[in-house]
Amino acid sequence: MPISKAKRWLKKALLRSSILRTASRFAPSAAVVLMYHSIAEDERATEHILGVSRGRTSFEAHMETLARHFSPVSIEDVAQFAESGRQLPPRAVAVTFDDGFADNYDIALPILNRYGVPATFYIMVDAVANGALPWYCRIRFAFSTTAKSDWSNPTSNQKYTFRSPMERKAVMTAAWESAAKMTGKQQQDFVSGIEKSLEIEPVKGRNGFMLTWDEVRALKKAGHIIGAHTLSHPNLAQVSEWEARCEIVGSRDTLEKEMGEPVEHFSYPHPALNPQWSSLTHDITREAGFKSAVLTTPGPVRTGDDPLALRRIGTPADLDQFTWNLQCTFLGRSS
Numbered sequence: 446m447p448i449s450k451a452k453r454w455l456k457k458a459l460l461r462s463s464i465l466r467t468a469s470r471f472a473p474s475a476a477v478v479l480m481y482h483s484i485a486e487d488e489r490a491t492e493h494i495l496g497v498s499r500g501r502t503s504f505e506a507h508m509e510t511l512a513r514h515f516s517p518v519s520i521e522d523v524a525q526f527a528e529s530g531r532q533l534p535p536r537a538v539a540v541t542f543d544d545g546f547a548d549n550y551d552i553a554l555p556i557l558n559r560y561g562v563p564a565t566f567y568i569m570v571d572a573v574a575n576g577a578l579p580w581y582c583r584i585r586f587a588f589s590t591t592a593k594s595d596w597s598n599p600t601s602n603q604k605y606t607f608r609s610p611m612e613r614k615a616v617m618t619a620a621w622e623s624a625a626k627m628t629g630k631q632q633q634d635f636v637s638g639i640e641k642s643l644e645i646e647p648v649k650g651r652n653g654f655m656l657t658w659d660e661v662r663a664l665k666k667a668g669h670i671i672g673a674h675t676l677s678h679p680n681l682a683q684v685s686e687w688e689a690r691c692e693i694v695g696s697r698d699t700l701e702k703e704m705g706e707p708v709e710h711f712s713y714p715h716p717a718l719n720p721q722w723s724s725l726t727h728d729i730t731r732e733a734g735f736k737s738a739v740l741t742t743p744g745p746v747r748t749g750d751d752p753l754a755l756r757r758i759g760t761p762a763d764l765d766q767f768t769w770n771l772q773c774t775f776l777g778r779s780s
């Protein structure tokens with residue numbers, strides 16, 4: 446049997462047995478935070494636009510697994526567990542969504558409610574307020590569908606030619622990296638410039654991709670938590686202090702106005718480049734009064750961890766891989 450096949454077989458055998466589950470009971474107490482973005486009816490249909498979707502069927506299987514074999518908890522519970530050792534049930538898992546896609550309401554909400562899984566939805570405020578696609582999706586769409594094969598980056602004057610899928614991906618990444626350092630109008634102008642030079646008709650505004658404020662309020666009313674995810678989704682560690690402050694505090698203020706109550710949880714965007722946070726952004730989130738902030742750095746959350754820098758893990762579509770990653774994270778091992 447080839448090694449990769451043998452590994453897969455062993456993984457499956459371990460998952461079917463209760464060995465990993467039992468082992469995680471004896472591992473040091475931990476919680477895990479899961480990260481989702483969009484939940485699509487068919488994730489392949491919008492791959493060239495969103496590129497961050499999980500399919501409905503996978504998501505439902507994930508939630509059923511959580512409800513059956515784990516203990517779904519809120520991000521508030523996890524933050525208190527990190528900060529003060531608040532008791533959590535064994536194998537506690539919190540579910541989170543970034544950005545504010547409309548399918549969070551249309552598809553994810555009924556499934557979450559059916560399985561009794563509480564979730565936190567981190568809203569990219571400008572995208573929801575304007576009903577506009579996040580800029581990283583617009584860039585993906587532009588480079589994925591253009592008939593052109595060259596682009597010049599106005600921020601560096603670097604010229605790119607792309608013919609193969611790999612070259613296309615590389616130039617798209619270069620564009621993401623430039624835009625990740627921008628906020629607000631500068632970022633909008635940069636992305637519009639890409640669409641213009643690639644001769645792409647931008648994906649239209651209110652096209653159902655993003656939540657409306659009424660839907661955000663309905664998520665809250667259904668018992669879930671609404672958190673902030675900046676105004677324009679830059680990499681906060683790569684922008685000026687003033688811009689970071691506007692993005693962090695501004696997104697909280699707008700959300701509080703729309704929700705009519707305090708917004709206490711934050712998620713760091715990670716569109717491109719590393720790191721995604723700094724001691725300065727950490728201080729701003731603390732001064733802004735956030736109780737927790739989540740990262741895209743994988744790993745478990747343990748008591749004593751900084752609640753303003755909580756780790757989260759990704760959510761592979763395949764159920765065995767999803768369960769394996771969860772089990773390994775509880776054991777403090779990378780998957």
Ligand SMILES: [Zn+2]
Nearest residue numbers: 543544714715
């Ligand atoms: Zn995001």
